[in-house]
Amino acid sequence: MEPVYRTLEIAAHALVRAQGMRLSVRDEDKLPATGGVVLAVNHTAYVDFLAAALGVHRAGRRARYMIKSEMMDNPLVRFLITHTHTVPVDRSAGAEAYAQAVENLREGYVVGVYPEATISRSFELKEFKTGAVRMAADAGVPIVPVIVWGAQRQWSKGVPRDMGRSRIPVSVRFGDPLHVGADIDPVDETARLKTQMSELLDAVRADYGDHPAGAPWVPASMGGGAPTPEQAHEIEAAEAVRKAELRERRRAEQIRREKGRG
Structure with missing residues (x-):
């Protein structure tokens, strides 16, 4: 029964009702009814995991995500992670998280993965990491x-947050399962996965409805105000430098404090 997960499901449905979110889920029957599955989700928002999880729920299953290990610093989140088979990922030492995810897959769980690793500011697909493919191959x-699509209108990078009762339409669509063998080339299979997801993304956008010109949540390729992939890359590179500098300042401050106590 998993009471903690069930409580989260109830809270998620309550949030959707409170927001008046117009959630559309299609082709959820493409998700296998049993057995382990790597769920490869595009990443455009802080809350797209919720829409994908609700889609999985409609298929009669539950999604377990891989998330940043920093989330474990929060006691409440740590409790939820521990009780929902979520996999915390330390990007500086990911082997343990990878092994845990593969074990979860072998035990029959649906494990959610973002092949892009981070949110796409352009709302186009970024370059994919090979982890999803390697995980599927190792677990069989x-x-x-x-x-x-649409979750970026609620809460994303470069877009005003709108988590109120805005009746924002959010679309979720499942694609055909991709089967990989143990002897595959991870790079080639990852390219095949990205091509499949790119075609699916085009189809979802075509069916979504209006994409207002200049809107910050609409890709530049569709006349929107989001940065192009090239511009997004520059923004992300500058952010990475700032974060590295902040980490270094914090590390230096910690060293000074430890010396002061000594």
């Missing part, structure tokens, strides 16, 4: 691609 399970 299929990959099911999922596209979420």
Whole structure:
């Protein structure tokens, strides 16, 4: 029954009702009814995991995500992670998280993965990491691609947050399972996964409805105000430098404090 996960499901449905979110889920029957599955989700928002998880719930299953290990610093989040088979990922030492995710897949769980690793500011697909494909190959399970579109209007980078009752339409569509063998080339199979998700993304956008010109949540390729992939890359590179500098300042401050106590 998993009471903690069930409580989260109830809270998620309550949030959707409170927001008046117009959630559309299609082709959820493409998700296998049993057995391990790598759920490959595009990443455009801080809350796209919720829409994808609700899509998985409609298919009669539950999604377990891989998330940043920093989230474990929060006691409440740490409790939820521990009780929902979520996999915390330390990017500086990811082997343990990878092994845990593969074990979860072998035990029959649906494990949600963002192949892009981080949110795409352009709302186009970024370059994919090979982890999803390697995980599926090692566990002997299929990959099911999922596209979420519209969640970036709620809460994302470069877009005003709108988590109130805005009746924002959010689309979730599942793609055909991708089966990979143990002897595959991870780079080639990752390219195949990205192509499949790119085609699915185009189809979801075509069916979504209006994409107002200049809107910050609409890709530049569609006449929107979001940065182009090239511009987004420059923004992310500058952010990475700032974060590295901040980490270094914090590390230096910690060393000074430790010396002061000594």
